Amino acid sequence: PKKLNIGSKDIISSLPEALSHHILSFLSTKEAALTSLLSKKWRYLFAFVPNLDFDDPLRMCADNLYHQEKTELHRSFIDFVDRVLGL
Template sequence: MEQAGKSMRGEMDRISSLPDCLIHLTLSFLTAQEAVQTCVLSKRWKNLWTTSPFLNFDLRKFLCDDKPDDSE
């Protein structure tokens, strides 16, 4: 069984051992989509993005270029 904080090769996982506040700071530099994608990094990171006080949403990702034609 894998020990907490160690990779399969026995090396220490130093990023996952950082305090949540530093990981949240790191997530604040990512887009919201990238922050959510970090959930696959480890079991500890699975829901960590949900407690991040800052998520960088790119409004352009939510805007639709197809505008309905109201001229009819």
């Protein structure tokens, strides 16, 4: 099989914006936000995803977490939501 040598070319950034939005629509808000690390073009793309789904991590965490751990987890979640909505 022939191998494709792409070198350091940024193929992701060359995707049409509509396709990038479509790809991001399949991801959770957190996963979509992580794509901002892929390239400069993708830095704020996740903010244009039509559905932002924020799952509160406290709904899924164990009941044996200490109050301070729950408070820190909740604060971290609130900060994440604020950063996303602030874009």
